Amino acid sequence: MKICIFTIGIYEILIYKDKLMSFDLLNSTLATPLLDEKTELDECLATPWKVIVLNDPVNLMNYVVMVFKKVFGYNDTKATKHMKEVHEQGKSVLWVGEREQAENYAYQLQRWRLQTILEKDD
Amino acid sequence: MIEFSLEVECRIIQAVLPEIGKLFALSSKVEDFSDLFPDLDDPELKEAWIEGLMEEAKVDRTALARLLKSPRLPYGRVEVEDDDVDDLLRGLTEIRFTIRKTSLKEVTDEEIETGMSSLSSTKPEVRIGYFAYLLIAEIQERLIEEIS
Numbered sequence: 162m163k164i165c166i167f168t169i170g171i172y173e174i175l176i177y178k179d180k181l182m183s184f185d186l187l188n189s190t191l192a193t194p195l196l197d198e199k200t201e202l203d204e205c206l207a208t209p210w211k212v213i214v215l216n217d218p219v220n221l222m223n224y225v226v227m228v229f230k231k232v233f234g235y236n237d238t239k240a241t242k243h244m245k246e247v248h249e250q251g252k253s254v255l256w257v258g259e260r261e262q263a264e265n266y267a268y269q270l271q272r273w274r275l276q277t278i279l280e281k282d283d
Numbered sequence: 284m285i286e287f288s289l290e291v292e293c294r295i296i297q298a299v300l301p302e303i304g305k306l307f308a309l310s311s312k313v314e315d316f317s318d319l320f321p322d323l324d325d326p327e328l329k330e331a332w333i334e335g336l337m338e339e340a341k342v343d344r345t346a347l348a349r350l351l352k353s354p355r356l357p358y359g360r361v362e363v364e365d366d367d368v369d370d371l372l373r374g375l376t377e378i379r380f381t382i383r384k385t386s387l388k389e390v391t392d393e394e395i396e397t398g399m400s401s402l403s404s405t406k407p408e409v410r411i412g413y414f415a416y417l418l419i420a421e422i423q424e425r426l427i428e429e430i431s
Contacts, residue, residue, distance in 0.1 A: 218383065218392035218395065218396070219376070219379050219380050219383050220376060220379075221420060221423060221424060221427075223424060223427050223428075223431075224372070224376065224423060224427060227372075227427050227430075227431070231369075264321070264323075264328070267321055268332060268335070268336075271316075271319050271336060272336060272339055272373065273372075273373055273376070274373060274376045274377060274380060276319075277319075277321070278321055278322070279321040279322070279323065
């Protein structure tokens with residue numbers, strides 16, 4: 162779920178579930194949809210991104226656990242849970258959040274040679 | 284300094300090390316970071332991303348080179364400076380990827396995971412590549428145990 166609010170003049174603009182809504186500050190009317198389509202504005206706002214690690218046939222299980230602990234500061238239990246997801250389901254979502262931080266995590270994971278992709282969290 | 288002894292016969296280590304040396308020389312040519320960049324529409328970021336990974340891989344290879352040059356490695360002794368551990372772990376991973384893409388390119392993932400039971404019938408270059416792959420995995424596992 163995504164909620165973003167900013168102000169233009171007397172209107173508060175609310176973006177909720179990709180719908181652009183307006184909210185009149187003076188009259189305190191309820192928000193009404195303005196646009197259904199995604200806009201460029203939407204892109205500018207902080208869409209959450211998922212950091213996903215994919216399974217690979219090379220990296221050792223204890224290596225993957227170690228990398229998750231180092232990169233995300235996860236404890237052994239959480240890092241092992243994600244490692245098992247990668248191994249058994251082919252992928253695991255390690256983190257969701259702001260794009261810049263997601264890129265940072267993806268870069269660090271790739272530096273450790275873990276196959277990592279980024280996806281928008283729809 | 285982290286030190287430990289490998290539980291691998293010295294004659295196997297000594298037979299495999301020259302092959303690892305050759306693969307090490309290949310690593311920088313085989314490894315291509317350009318396909319690692321996430322699917323983002325940002326050419327400048329892509330360039331910086333790939334260059335960054337390439338530069339940092341050089342540091343990792345230097346740590347691996349130090350290990351491979353160690354006079355005690357042929358006798359199963361691994362010695363790593365504390366500051367080198369992370370770089371070495373990454374360098375070892377890179378060379379495992381290189382082996383997978385070269386010596387073991389015709390071998391399936393399943394065969395590797397189950398231990399290549401048909402090893403005796405494989406080509407010598409595949410066999411030596413597989414032993415190199417295992418030796419590096421052993422070093423990596425032991426090193427991770429030591430730092431955990």
